Amino acid sequence: MALTFEADPPAGPSLASGVLSLWADVSNAGGAVGFVPPVGVDDIRPQWLTHLAAMAEGRTRLLVGRDEDGRIAATVFLQRNTHRLMTHWIWAYTVMVHPRHQGKGYGRELMAAAAAHARTFDGVEAIRLTCRGGTGADRFYASCGYKEVGRVPGAIRVAEGDDRDDVIMLLPLL
Template structure:
């Protein structure tokens, strides 16, 4: 079972889907996006140049955690005929997800999750994921009142029109209303602009480990820890 957030239909805007079935096709698409995002300078666990083959083993570990129900996969999906961000009105951001109601609530990551159950003929037959992130549950039983946001990425073709902001808002809504969480945390490397993005999404910096991330020779970045009370 997946979960959806309805959107107002004045313009075509991507909508939220949580825990779609991770078919081979969808896995390949997410890995491909991850590689393109990285090669365009995105900070998602790798440094360019990368290929899908470089990313797949890491991605498969994340996808397995989603399948087991430990992590939640939050996606924005757009109709296939919408090719890129030109089809999204920049003044009509998806901030409405904050107040939107989830139409259905179920157990994330179960095998019963599938897109065809809501009338789409085959996985992503008419739609594709244009942005996604994961909400990871801690292994520790003492740390189950919050989750870690990771792999945040918007397809390069769709960046800069508000989808990243909308995705973060959808994740917070899902975390609070469906998962019953009290907070979200995330880590990012310094010097990418991501810090500013997360602050704009309401997160506050709560820690910084100097030079913990080595992205290249003589190029160590701080690991910056952010926190959002829900």
């Protein structure tokens, strides 16, 4: 069954609970979404509040995918680039699909929905994201049409002695 997508859902306890639970579950399953397991919702909450503030200011937009039970099963945050010479592209952050739904094509659905949503932004011609090397995420994004445009070796320190590349990818929307 396909996900149902909602752009800019109303903020509130239900949204917070759904996103925080998803984020913790993805992180604890080894997902490269800014945390290293073990992590709980209280560890993630400060980052959620940062995203929430950016959403309230209109700098960031949230796209959620809900499963057949109405639970938040996928997210992507889309943030405008504020540099005056780079407003023609946006950032995609915190791309997540719940581990129980992986392998069902939901990640591909999420990325297609994110691209469709980004096309509604005035003047936006591309989506840029970064991903942690060594996870296979770069291959997944490439299969969704993203091109690797840069790589910073060892930029992400997952643990002592475990440094990963920061892979920069771009999806032209035109």
